[in-house]
């Protein structure tokens with residue numbers, strides 16, 4: 292499966308959030324806070340497989356094979372737990388990096404270790420008379436799922452402008468701001484934007500009201 296990602300109309304896909312504009316950030320966003328409670332969107336190995344499918348990293352057939360072979364296995368569960376631990380360490384590293392700090396040495400070491408053990412592969416693909424090189428990985432074992440995540444996290448730190456990567460002003464979600472102006476402040480209009488706009492509107496109304504009676 293390739294690691295390319297198409298533009299999405301909705302931020303939700305199959306029960307997962309895709310608003311980060313970057314795979315590693317979408318992975319961080321698999322534990323959003325809703326109604327003041329952290330919601331684990333990856334409670335089991337099957338949910339992890341569905342997330343990979345929603346992220347266009349696994350095809351239906353690959354998902355079915357993995358589910359059949361590893362769905363109820365201790366190994367699948369172990370990979371899921373390792374992935375959630377990686378997610379939380381990555382969250383700390385991304386937060387520090389967003390604030391202008393260096394990427395944690397521990398994070399660099401862990402990502403290098405993962406990329407060496409589970410590398411992304413390159414293949415040449417003919418497109419008419421030209422050809423393109425695309426990244427892919429072979430998801431035959433649960434551990435292989437680390438390949439696109441580690442690669443994407445490394446690309447985030449190496450290639451994405453950190454001034455454009457930030458946490459939502461209202462919640463725990465992260466995103467890479469790809470807007471023209473670069474002034475995106477919240478994860479999404481639907482989740483936090485409307486709430487802020489309503490609060491700002493109410494504040495403005497109060498000011499108008501207060502001034503009117505002065």
Ligand SMILES: [Zn+2]
Nearest residue numbers: 459462478483
């Ligand atoms: Zn938010």
